[in-house]
Amino acid sequence: MALPCGIALCAPFVFQASTIRPRAKQKPARKRAIVAGTGGSGHSAPEVAGGARGDRSRLPWFRLILIAILVLTVPGLRARRIKGFSATPPVGEALAEFGECQGLLLAWDNDLTEPQYRVLTDIVRHARNRLEVCLLVADESQKHSAATTLRQAGVSPAHVSFVVVPLRKTWARDFGPVFVKAADGRHEMLDFVYSPTTLPHLNAEDRVPQGLASALAMPVTEVPLALDGGNLLSNGQGLLVTSEATLKDNPRRTKEEVSQTLRHYVGAQQVVFLEPLYLERTGHVDVFCTFTSPDTVLVGRYEDHEDEVNAAILDRNAQRLAKVRTPHGPLRVERITMPRRGPNKRFWSYTNVVYANGLVLVPVYPELPAQLNEAALATFRRLLPTWEVVGIDATPLMELDGALHCATANLYRLGPEK
Numbered sequence: 149m150a151l152p153c154g155i156a157l158c159a160p161f162v163f164q165a166s167t168i169r170p171r172a173k174q175k176p177a178r179k180r181a182i183v184a185g186t187g188g189s190g191h192s193a194p195e196v197a198g199g200a201r202g203d204r205s206r207l208p209w210f211r212l213i214l215i216a217i218l219v220l221t222v223p224g225l226r227a228r229r230i231k232g233f234s235a236t237p238p239v240g241e242a243l244a245e246f247g248e249c250q251g252l253l254l255a256w257d258n259d260l261t262e263p264q265y266r267v268l269t270d271i272v273r274h275a276r277n278r279l280e281v282c283l284l285v286a287d288e289s290q291k292h293s294a295a296t297t298l299r300q301a302g303v304s305p306a307h308v309s310f311v312v313v314p315l316r317k318t319w320a321r322d323f324g325p326v327f328v329k330a331a332d333g334r335h336e337m338l339d340f341v342y343s344p345t346t347l348p349h350l351n352a353e354d355r356v357p358q359g360l361a362s363a364l365a366m367p368v369t370e371v372p373l374a375l376d377g378g379n380l381l382s383n384g385q386g387l388l389v390t391s392e393a394t395l396k397d398n399p400r401r402t403k404e405e406v407s408q409t410l411r412h413y414v415g416a417q418q419v420v421f422l423e424p425l426y427l428e429r430t431g432h433v434d435v436f437c438t439f440t441s442p443d444t445v446l447v448g449r450y451e452d453h454e455d456e457v458n459a460a461i462l463d464r465n466a467q468r469l470a471k472v473r474t475p476h477g478p479l480r481v482e483r484i485t486m487p488r489r490g491p492n493k494r495f496w497s498y499t500n501v502v503y504a505n506g507l508v509l510v511p512v513y514p515e516l517p518a519q520l521n522e523a524a525l526a527t528f529r530r531l532l533p534t535w536e537v538v539g540i541d542a543t544p545l546m547e548l549d550g551a552l553h554c555a556t557a558n559l560y561r562l563g564p565e566k
Contacts, residue, residue, distance in 0.1 A: 240328025
């Protein structure tokens with residue numbers, strides 16, 4: 149069996165997580181070098197002097213020992229690489245969005261329409277009394293434009309903190325940082341690889357977590373995995389839900405390798421991969437799923453006669469989640485009826501919500517039957533009886549294949565901890 153150079157007599161490869169403070173200047177190489185491997189050219193065993201090739205009767209005793217070591221070691225090399233994180237403790241545990249947080253992140257995009265800006269200002273208006281709002285802008289000119297728009301909408305810019313970072317899109321959830329809480333109680337940002345399928349060469353947003361961490365003087369760790377924030381849901385107690393789109397975004401990794409990476413960086417004790425909706429462009433779980441408590445998850449539902457394929461997908465996802473156990477017992481799966489796709493093939497979502505310290509902002513769509521919107525709001529009031537439930541018209545953002553959750557990110561800490 150041909151072996152990579154340098155494998156013999158070496159300990160199996162173990163990938164160690166590296167904490168970046170700040171990021172080393174190797175960013176361009178990071179996009180494609182997602183998987184660390186043991187590549188190299190193989191070499192056959194040399195011919196033994198004084199005898200025919202492979203004549204083991206004349207091999208020196210130490211070479212026999214070397215061959216024995218290789219025979220015993222090689223079959224386990226790949227498995228040990230997959231389990232490489234097990235020797236080190238997790239970076240931290242992912243936090244639940246329904247938990248307490250200090251801030252809410254949004255991103256201002258100069259290419260948005262006036263109705264789309266109105267959605268962002270509505271989010272700020274309702275959330276500002278619950279937590280601090282942090283608004284990403286590309287430059288001072290954009291900051292001035294955002295402040296003017298907020299002021300005209302009756303929202304004082306004094307309630308908003310502005311952070312200048314390279315920016316071209318408004319989907320703060322996908323490219324923003326993911327927060328974890330370490331064993332010592334400290335918070336840390338995680339920077340997953342953000343690699344959108346559209347215009348990846350204009351991917352300025354992948355640097356947002358580093359820029360935000362610098363502005364807030366907080367630690368940040370790069371994660372060698374492509375994953376959008378909208379495709380990552382946590383119950384705050386070790387259960388992580390994503391979709392099979394994550395596997396497609398990391399084609400050089402196996403499912404077990406992706407799971408192991410998530411276990412190490414976000415402390416996931418269980419990783420559940422759900423089916424993405426058919427023909428839905430993002431493949432994200434937040435389009436049809438959200439946690440409302442550590443042991444309760446809300447999953448969308450379609451009527452069979454409206455969308456037979458996706459109705460079956462959501463039913464299978466609900467069945468998959470119902471088999472999950474939490475520290476409190478079986479995971480309780482609640483269902484919420486989702487509107488069928490419109491003529492533009494957009495996926496209306498009622499689970500793409502924003503949690504903000506006792507306030508939940510639910511996307512509603514005035515052009516749809518009023519009873520659908522009211523039923524969605526009633527579902528959240530039932531599941532979160534002590535929370536304020538507010539509906540926000542997210543129709544303008546749906547034109548960009550997103551809603552409220554997509555346009556925001558929860559910030560659990562806004563500065564260094566002593």
